[in-house]
Amino acid sequence: MTDLLRIEDLAVEYKTRRGTARGVDNVSLNLEENKTLGLAGESGCGKSTLGRSIMRLVPYPGKIVNGKIDLLLHEDIVFPKGVIEKGFVNIMDLNEEELRALRGKEIAYIFQDPMTSLNPMITVETHFQEIMKAHDPDIKKEEALDRAQEILDGLGISPERITDYPHQFSGGMRQRVMIGLGLALRPKLLIADEPTTSLDVIVEAQILEEMAELKELFNLTMILITHNLGVLAQTADDIAIMYSGRIMELSPTEALFEDPLHPYTQALLESVPDVSKPDKKLSWIPGAPPDLVDPIPGCMYNPRCKHTMDICKTTQPGLIMNDEERLVACHLFGGEK
Amino acid sequence: MSQQAKAISGVFYFLIPTSGDWKEKSRNFLIGLSIVLIGVLVIVASFIGLALRSNSGIGIWVVGYTILCAFIILIAGAYRRFKLHEGLITPTRGWFLITVVFIVLGMISALVGFFWIPEEAASLSSALVGGGTVLGVIVILLYDVFPQLQDRGSAGYVTMTGLMIVLAIVYMTVVSWWIVPYDPTRLDVGPYGAPPSAQFPLGTTSLGQDLLSRTIAGGGIMLQVALISVVVCFSIGVPLGLGASYRGGNVDKVISLVMDSIFAFPGLVLAIAIAAMLGPGVVNMALAIAVVYIPSYFRVVRSQVLTVKELPYVEAAIVMGARDRDILFRYVLPNVLPSAIVVMSINFADAILTAAGLTFVGLGLPVTVPDWGWDLTFGSHQYIAGKWWVITYPGVMIVILALGFTLAGEGLNEILTPRLKE
Numbered sequence: 001m002t003d004l005l006r007i008e009d010l011a012v013e014y015k016t017r018r019g020t021a022r023g024v025d026n027v028s029l030n031l032e033e034n035k036t037l038g039l040a041g042e043s044g045c046g047k048s049t050l051g052r053s054i055m056r057l058v059p060y061p062g063k064i065v066n067g068k069i070d071l072l073l074h075e076d077i078v079f080p081k082g083v084i085e086k087g088f089v090n091i092m093d094l095n096e097e098e099l100r101a102l103r104g105k106e107i108a109y110i111f112q113d114p115m116t117s118l119n120p121m122i123t124v125e126t127h128f129q130e131i132m133k134a135h136d137p138d139i140k141k142e143e144a145l146d147r148a149q150e151i152l153d154g155l156g157i158s159p160e161r162i163t164d165y166p167h168q169f170s171g172g173m174r175q176r177v178m179i180g181l182g183l184a185l186r187p188k189l190l191i192a193d194e195p196t197t198s199l200d201v202i203v204e205a206q207i208l209e210e211m212a213e214l215k216e217l218f219n220l221t222m223i224l225i226t227h228n229l230g231v232l233a234q235t236a237d238d239i240a241i242m243y244s245g246r247i248m249e250l251s252p253t254e255a256l257f258e259d260p261l262h263p264y265t266q267a268l269l270e271s272v273p274d275v276s277k278p279d280k281k282l283s284w285i286p287g288a289p290p291d292l293v294d295p296i297p298g299c300m301y302n303p304r305c306k307h308t309m310d311i312c313k314t315t316q317p318g319l320i321m322n323d324e325e326r327l328v329a330c331h332l333f334g335g336e337k
Numbered sequence: 338m339s340q341q342a343k344a345i346s347g348v349f350y351f352l353i354p355t356s357g358d359w360k361e362k363s364r365n366f367l368i369g370l371s372i373v374l375i376g377v378l379v380i381v382a383s384f385i386g387l388a389l390r391s392n393s394g395i396g397i398w399v400v401g402y403t404i405l406c407a408f409i410i411l412i413a414g415a416y417r418r419f420k421l422h423e424g425l426i427t428p429t430r431g432w433f434l435i436t437v438v439f440i441v442l443g444m445i446s447a448l449v450g451f452f453w454i455p456e457e458a459a460s461l462s463s464a465l466v467g468g469g470t471v472l473g474v475i476v477i478l479l480y481d482v483f484p485q486l487q488d489r490g491s492a493g494y495v496t497m498t499g500l501m502i503v504l505a506i507v508y509m510t511v512v513s514w515w516i517v518p519y520d521p522t523r524l525d526v527g528p529y530g531a532p533p534s535a536q537f538p539l540g541t542t543s544l545g546q547d548l549l550s551r552t553i554a555g556g557g558i559m560l561q562v563a564l565i566s567v568v569v570c571f572s573i574g575v576p577l578g579l580g581a582s583y584r585g586g587n588v589d590k591v592i593s594l595v596m597d598s599i600f601a602f603p604g605l606v607l608a609i610a611i612a613a614m615l616g617p618g619v620v621n622m623a624l625a626i627a628v629v630y631i632p633s634y635f636r637v638v639r640s641q642v643l644t645v646k647e648l649p650y651v652e653a654a655i656v657m658g659a660r661d662r663d664i665l666f667r668y669v670l671p672n673v674l675p676s677a678i679v680v681m682s683i684n685f686a687d688a689i690l691t692a693a694g695l696t697f698v699g700l701g702l703p704v705t706v707p708d709w710g711w712d713l714t715f716g717s718h719q720y721i722a723g724k725w726w727v728i729t730y731p732g733v734m735i736v737i738l739a740l741g742f743t744l745a746g747e748g749l750n751e752i753l754t755p756r757l758k759e
Contacts, residue, residue: 104658
């Protein structure tokens with residue numbers, strides 16, 4: 001399998017009045033084609049920032065300060081002002097025009113809140129037409145309509161409803177429309193930023209299932225950002241656990257749930273409520289994540305870790321591959337290299 | 338009710354009970370019908386009464402001719418409906434047909450006016466063409482557009498009411514010269530400051546002008562000033578606000594500073610200064626008012642854009658690779674336009690009053706030009722002496738016109754915003 005996306009030493013900084021916070025700190029990732037990568041972690045750990053950096057959409061005052069994001073293109077992308085040649089493209093080197101040609105066409109992004117992600121003033125049909133027109137100015141109205149109806153039909157929304165306005169849809173349907181819009185141009189990479197957070201569990205399950213089907217259908221590669229480990233257990237092939245802007249562990253899903261390596265991952269899995277053991281009290285991780293403006297030396301997790309050693313307080317652990325080909329950033333595994 | 342019956346009944350369709358208990362519905366039907374009939378009778382009677390006593394002597398013919406034009410347009414509209422119902426023509430060609438009828442009628446009216454009374458202070462041709470067009474537009478609005486609007490509930494009624502008020506005043510103004518009982522530009526047509534009587538139904542001003550004539554003819558200046566100033570304001574203020582806040586940075590800072598400094602002046606004082614600089618005249622008056630009101634559009638649009646451009650759907654559009662142009666005009670502008678339209682409806686009413694103020698300080702128009710604003714401000718002094726009629730009638734007309742603009746603006750706003758649809 002070839003890699004679709006390679007991220008090297010990506011660092012994102014937020015310049016605030018108090019100082020500079022590293023939202024994403026030297027993250028390196030390789031994403032194989034047709035795989036689903038789950039990004040998990042608690043709030044503020046940088047998972048959304050990482051997802052947005054791939055689109056070069058880090059919100060102000062954030063800035064990508066370092067790193068390389070290589071995306072594999074299978075075909076040349078032709079847009080009115082030029083051509084992006086196929087092969088690996090460093091997204092960091094692209095200008096605005098080129099980025100615009102890439103967004104939607106190669107990478108799609110689905111936002112967390114479907115209620116406000118659609119323009120209330122235009123119909124769903126217009127949404128589809130706008131997107132198709134933005135990337136293919138010559139497309140005929142009927143053709144765009146046909147394709148849009150086909151996509152909606154595939155997502156379980158009756159095609160007649162295409163002339164409706166967003167407020168006439170329920171939350172789950174709007175998220176389906178958003179997914180449909182994201183997939184309208186057959187992108188290769190889909191980044192879903194907590195796509196089911198604001199939906200109830202039944203709709204959540206439906207949508208996750210549909211996304212899995214669409215993934216097969218369109219040969220999608222997916223990055224699923226969530227704080228819900230249950231969702232990842234169902235859908236992801238690999239899971240990256242993030243903490244304070246760094247990747248703590250990157251393992252295949254099954255291995256991660258069966259045998260979490262990093263103490264943080266262990267603690268996270270501990271704290272997932274278990275229906276089969278009603279007597280068990282909910283556990284949590286004592287303490288709070290460190291202040292990113294004023295980072296502590298050594299491993300960011302050391303004040304909350306059960307296994308803190310002296311080296312943890314002085315040296316930052318790098319990602320190490322263990323003998324099962326799993327990546328972990330912890331001094332506990334330093335010797336097994 | 339069948340489609341054909343709906344097509345025939347046109348505007349009266351909504352009055353006819355189509356479902357439910359007839360007795361309950363028929364009361365509303367009768368009330369509605371009587372309101373419409375009484376309204377039509379009052380309007381027709383007053384127009385005929387005016388036309389018969391008109392100064393020009395041909396008032397009845399002018400009114401009759403324009404009504405005839407409207408009738409022809411109504412027939413054309415019904416013909417279009419019929420053809421459309423039978424599936425013989427496409428909607429586009431139907432509207433093309435109506436447009437052709439309008440143009441042909443307009444040309445005939447121009448010729449009729451030209452040969453009938455070739456030379457006169459006010460051109461008969463323009464009165465005939467304008468009056469026919471306005472009545473034709475009213476008919477088309479009632480017959481063809483209204484059945485579509487009424488699906489939108491109260492917003493449709495509000496819009497239609499507003500448009501009707503404005504168009505009725507426009508019609509009155511266009512044909513005013515030919516139906517007024519006395520020459521509105523002349524002084525000394527009657528006694529000074531006489532109360533309403535049989536000869537002068539609304540009384541006279543203290544300069545001996547007939548107030549009825551001036552009230553009928555006085556809308557022209559108001560309409561022109563309000564329309565020009567609002568169009569200028571809207572087309573400068575909204576794009577500036579949109580561009581400045583969308584781009585942000587220094588451009589935004591500079592434009593905001595300029596706008597705020599204009600905003601710092603009291604409106605009327607600034608308008609007086611600009612009008613004094615430009616000199617008297619309708620366009621100059623409109624420009625002076627426009628400058629005063631540009632900042633209010635700018636402020637409202639700017640603050641709205643700042644909110645809207647951070648909303649997820651704008652970001653979603655960026656993510657999907659939408660062009661800046663599309664984001665600005667399809668995503669941001671439609672969402673800020675409702676607020677701008679609210680400002681517009683206030684602006685209309687304000688522009689009318691500011692124009693009245695400018696006329697009062699002598700920067701508007703000469704006293705002989707019939708103008709509600711002039712009568713209102715001039716009459717306010719005579720009100721103390723007990724001459725209530727001088728300010729009452731122009732005041733009522735200004736209120737009605739402002740109300741019409743406000744209703745039309747509000748209704749259109751509601752119709753154009755899909756979220757408020759249900």
